[in-house]
Amino acid sequence: MGALEDLLNKPVAPGAPKGVQIxxxxxxxxxxxxxxxxxxxxxxxxxxxxxxxxxxxxxxxxxxxxxxxxxxxxxxxxxxxxxxxxxxxxxxxxxxxxxxxxxxxxxxxxRGQSVDMDEIIAAITAQPPTKKRGTKKGGAFVFAIADWQVGKSENPLVDLATRINGIVDDVVHDFKRSGRPWVHIAFLGDELEGVVSQGGKNMWRTPITITEQTRIVRRTMLEIIDRFVDAGAQKVTVVAVPSNHGQAMREPVGTRSDDDWSVESLIAVDDSLRMNRKRYRHVQCFVPGNDHADVVVEVGGLVIGHAHGHLIQGFPSGDRVMAWIARNKLANNPVGHVRLLLTGHGHHFQVFERSGVIWCMAPSMEAESVWWKHRTGDIGSPGVVIAEIEDGQIIYLTKRAAIAA
Ligand SMILES: [Mn+2]
Structure with a gap:
């Protein structure tokens, strides 16, 4: 090798072309x-x-x-x-x-790893494994619903109620078909339009009162639970989380993270279930602890986190949500250890996976937000999320579209 070549020599990684080929x-x-x-x-x-x-x-x-x-x-x-x-x-x-x-x-x-083509082809064409996923008894069926925005004027209440009624009926059929004994219901926030969003400016578009909004949410939650109890669910778990629209008070002071109308609605529902232990002894409700904003529950062996999504900095996106989960893991917070994070807030169905951890954002149940449409052009595409869990793993997870109403 000449002197110039010596000066130009560099540690080229193996496999990269190195100079003139013989x-x-x-x-x-x-x-x-x-x-x-x-x-x-x-x-x-x-x-x-x-x-x-x-x-x-x-x-x-x-x-x-x-x-x-x-x-x-x-x-x-x-x-x-x-x-x-x-x-x-x-x-x-x-x-x-x-x-x-x-x-x-x-x-x-x-030599690189050598492959035996015959062995590979034999594995593809062999008799499939006898263990069929999705056919075992046990496991859980998951139903996640978000962003009803009850009370918002451009979201007519009878249309909304009809839409919820229809999709819950569809999902109850899905649940029965699944043969799973356990249904997990996730109320992911913004069930009502509330009185604090945009500094209270949204109240002009909110003709009904906060107690009326709460009453509709509370009774709808109870109706949904009842449908699954009637469908023969052997175990029912229910979660509600705080959200930006559900927040009970923001002015003149912002109160605790869990001080929220949707959370309070599920607490009231839980109180009513306790009055009839015979019918509801297999139903468990979960809300965040004091000043907590998320709920982590193990369902069918899978650790599921629930949050509305408004507390994740910026608008929820795959990378932001994964960074949020990772930072919670650094802090050893329970939500850092989830395998599935369910949120709402973004009003559109999204699924994002990193290293086997899945974030799923439920679509909204409201059909349209005028404020959001004017900012972005987006309109709603109402629906819910359904999933099945077996052996601690998600067998499938998808959006179920609401029938237009
Ligand atoms: Mn929201």
């Missing part, structure tokens, strides 16, 4: 040099990397061909010449004799 493939001996007196000659040849005798060259030089191979793009450079050697004959006179000499130059690299 041309491969010629079986003919190429005569490089031949002296006139016949006492010295040099011939060289470059063998192709896939030549039959490459393995024997590797073996000859102690490289196991199963482990080593010629560096791709190179060949084995073989050089033959007749060397002159000084020796003595029988009488002790010094003579010069011609001796055939040979050298082989090869560059070897470790």
């Amino acid at each position: 041309p491969t493939f010629t079986k003919a001996w190429e005569k490089r040099k031949e002296t006139v007196d016949g006492g010295y000659s040099l011939t060289s040849s470059i063998l192709p990397a896939d030549a039959d005798d490459i393995d024997s060259i590797l073996i000859e030089h102690d490289f196991d061909p199963k482990v080593w191979m010629l560096k791709p793009g190179t060949g084995a450079k073989s050089t033959h010449w007749d060397g002159l050697r000084r020796t003595k004959d029988e009488s002790g006179d010094v003579i010069v004799e011609s001796v055939p000499l040979k050298s082989v130059r090869i560059e070897v690299v470790p």
Whole structure:
């Protein structure tokens, strides 16, 4: 290697092209040099990397061909010449004799993982595993619903109630078909329009009062639970989380994170369920602890986090939500340990997965927000999220669209 090449040399990663490739493939001996007196000659040849005798060259030089191979793009450079050697004959006179000499130059690299194609094809065409996922008894059915915005004028209440009624009926059928004993119901926030959003400016578009909004939410929650109890659910878990519209008080003071009308509605529902233990003994409701904003529950062996999504900085997106989960994990907060995070707030169905942790945002149940439409052009696409869990894993997770109403 010349001096300039030495100065330009660099530690190129294995596998990257490095300089000029040696041309491969010629079986003919190429005569490089031949002296006139016949006492010295040099011939060289470059063998192709896939030549039959490459393995024997590797073996000859102690490289196991199963482990080593010629560096791709190179060949084995073989050089033959007749060397002159000084020796003595029988009488002790010094003579010069011609001796055939040979050298082989090869560059070897470790062989990549070798694959047995027959084995792979056999695995694809073999009888499928006998254990069928999605057919086992047990596990849980998940139903997540968000952003009803009860009370907002552009969201007519009878239309909304009809839409909720219809989708809950569809989902109860899905639940029955699933054969799962356990239904998990997630109320993901903004069930009502409230009186604090936009500094209270949304009240002009909110013709009914906060207690009327709460009454509708509370009774709708109870109706949904009742439908699943009637459908024969052996276990029912229900979650409600605080949200920006549900927040009980923001002015003149912002109160605790859990001080929220939707959370209070589920607490009231839970109180009523306790009055009829015979019918509801298998129903459990969960809300956040004091000054907590999320709920983490294990459902069918899967740790599920629930949050409305408004507390995640910026608008919820896959990367932001994953960063939020990761930072909660650094702090060892329960929501940092979830395998599924359910949120609402974004009014559109989204699923995002990183390293097997899934964030799913439920679509809204309201059909449209005029404020949001004017900002973005987006209108709603009402629906809910349904999923099935078996052996602690999500078998499927999807949006179920609401029938237009
Ligand atoms: Mn919201």
